[in-house]
Amino acid sequence: MADLQAAAAAKNLLQLLNNKNALHTFKIELMCIVDSNNKGMYVSRNMKGGLMLPNCRLLHLAKKVFGWWYLRQYR
Numbered sequence: 120m121a122d123l124q125a126a127a128a129a130k131n132l133l134q135l136l137n138n139k140n141a142l143h144t145f146k147i148e149l150m151c152i153v154d155s156n157n158k159g160m161y162v163s164r165n166m167k168g169g170l171m172l173p174n175c176r177l178l179h180l181a182k183k184v185f186g187w188w189y190l191r192q193y194r
Contacts, residue, residue, distance in 0.1 A: 152182040 159178030
């Protein structure tokens with residue numbers, strides 16, 4: 120969520136520097152896999168409600184793959 124907040128803040132700063140109204144926001148949401156080293160639990164939350172799936176090994180592996188895929192843009 121920090122990257123969404125940062126993008127909205129940067130857009131708002133540019134708007135303010137151009138003497139315009141800062142109206143950019145971000146959608147509040149949470150999607151994560153809570154990892155316990157050998158299993159993972161999926162948790163999601165948005166304005167409409169939430170979902171939590173039980174622990175399973177597949178989610179642990181999914182978190183490792185997603186972490187590699189997402190962070191490769193910063194390496």
